[in-house]
Amino acid sequence: MFLRLFKPGYRAWVMIWIISIFVLWEGLAWMLHLFMSPQQATSRLPYLHIVMESFFRHWSTLAEQGSVTFGNAAIGFAGGTLLGASLALLMSAAVWIERTLSPYVVSSQMVPVIGLAPIVYGIIHNAEWARIVMAAYVTFFPVIIHTLKGLKSVSPQHLELMRAYGTSWRARYVKCLLPSALPGLFSGMKIAAPLAVTSSIVVELMGAPDGLGVLMVSSLYYGSAQAGMFWATIMLSMGIGLISYLFISLAERWLTPWQPEFRPKGGEQP
Template sequence: MRASFSFRRHWNTVMPAFIILVCLLLTWQGAVWLMDMPPWLLPAPTDVIHRFLATSTLGYHTGITVMEAATGFLISVVLAISLAAMIVHSRFLERGLLPYIVLSNAIPIVAIIPLLTIWFGFGMTPRVMICTIVTFFPIVTNTTQGLKSADKRVLEFMHSINATRLEILLKVQLPSALPSIFAGFKIAASLSLVGAVVAEFYSSDRGLGYLIITAATELRTDLLFVAVTVLAALGVISFTFFSWLERKSFRGEGRADQ
């Protein structure tokens, strides 16, 4: 009974988006057929699906992009959360580093890629570094804000019982910062994919970015749609994953409180 109710609830949530998607695809298919558009200008959805099934290297290119984005994201998580913890506990670091963190976010990432390519070559290193750079700002700023939002009364109580900074961080500040941290993760996960693809435009012979550039150069618009659709799906999957992880974390926290 509970499973049936849960299925209906999820279906009612997904159904409007599913119906709109079907209507858009049917309209797209009909417009291409009625206007007799050439495939290089606008392929029909059926052409895109056929290209998706016929592209044997799609999994390989997707795996490369995901690996670059995930590696850069994980490095950024470690660095950003560590730095946020230090900033919260040091007024000097907060005043000294935050302006440069904001400045790094203001620099167009496209301008950095050629420089990193000159320094580190055409391997995976510069692409992972780009993913780390573009994901660093949202994680560090959201984490810093979340750590600062801890209840002052709880912090005062922890200080009164001579708790160490590490104990305060792990038992009070990090749990209260979880909503902000997960918000940063959701933004950064999508940005890591963008960073990987943009970096592949400049310095790669593999990955979804390379596939997009190749398809555009050769006017293989159906392949271009395939690559963009896969990227969109990866973005949705990453956002959904961190939303699920956030719910699981708070559910576990609720059980612990009980």
Template sequence: MTGRLFKKFGQNGTFVLWAAAILLLWEAGAWFIEDIAQLTAPASKLPYIHRVLSSLVEHFPTMIKQGAVTFGNSITGFVIGSAIGFALAILMSLSRTVENTLSPYMIASQMIPIIGLAPIIYGIIHDAALSRVLMAGYVTFFPVTINALRGIKSIKQEQLELMRSYAASTWTLYLKLKLKSALPGLFAGLKLSAPLAITASIIVELMGAPDGIGVLMVSSLYYGTAQVYMFWSTVLISMAIGLLLYLIITLLERWMTPWQPEFRSKGRDET
């Protein structure tokens, strides 16, 4: 038990030291740009982190309100895109013909940049909420499909032969074996897609949505240096939203796939 506590303290201590070093370097860089180099609009290049945090505290209620709008639309599209992606993975695993037919179209769909597709979708639909949901789902389904399909295909031949020796039906084969094998790959795809879903929703908001954290970004940029710390605060909130979604998925993964090596108990540490 004592060994485990020391190990955990060492890991947390290393993280704190790295975080402190990064903050000190940030502050030193801001000081150099503003006081030594004396560049034009220094806060636009690299602002003081303590002033960014001060602005974040000052506008915190507004940030939370607009961030909640972005998060809500993002997670709705994320869930829908994940469901579609997982369904496509199962469908493609059932038939090689279906996989070969759908794969080129799926790959081609990902060649369209988000920054180019977002204004098209928003211009056609004229609904900010629905556009954010669609864009979040669009960037989610492909990583989920690819990683879940890889998980389904990772089953060992001996496992398949054992199930077939018991005359298992296709439904039983998926329910007892293939879907469970797909979960690690599914969560890998979800963790890749989570930040992208947030980014896609913010890009839609930059196109003229009435609310959301992207709207605050645009408005703060409009006022230039007068609202530069407000802009950096929105960047921090965007990062926090993406991290929150990532952590939620990580907790779900730990709960639903406890057999993975990184989640197994290491046993008792030596005292």
């Protein structure tokens, strides 16, 4: 897991990866400047040091707009996770419930986000709620699928043994089914977390008054003059998605320590 990054060997690989990205980016930008005018090359891919300079120069604006996007995405993500987990528990209760709801759950994902976002924004006429709804929309499906898979992974013999001892349905869920569903729940959440941020930005591209998407559109309007700001906004959105993923991974490690990948191997320290 990502906590291994704090170990010396993994830290070295992280530094190699960062340096490689820097060299590759600067090399590609340099090649573009060889074959294009400075304005054209910068509008396509500015030098990374220019992007980082813009990032720190406009940090207050980026942080303010990023908090708007992340805040709404987090609320929608939480709501989508709750909805997805609840539907997964409901569908696991009986086969006929799963067969009844599955077509509707799958059909709900047939509309692309880029097509649904302007419809939702046009109906709600509120950027905050539109971001929350779209973040919940992209979250609940992977949460349902992975949580339901975890609930189905329980051995029938274990459930039969608990029934033989006369345990209640609540005890079966708390002591057997829910622990089996947690790894799947976290897998769905890790998939959905970056998607929730992306869907919120898509809503902002449709005409929202604030957020990272608005910064992207305004930066594109000024062309090469604001190319560094545009890429700085992209880097911030990527960073928000990555931090969300790492945070959920940390919670997964704390709450599901029984998973094989979290157990110490050989003489390795936990």
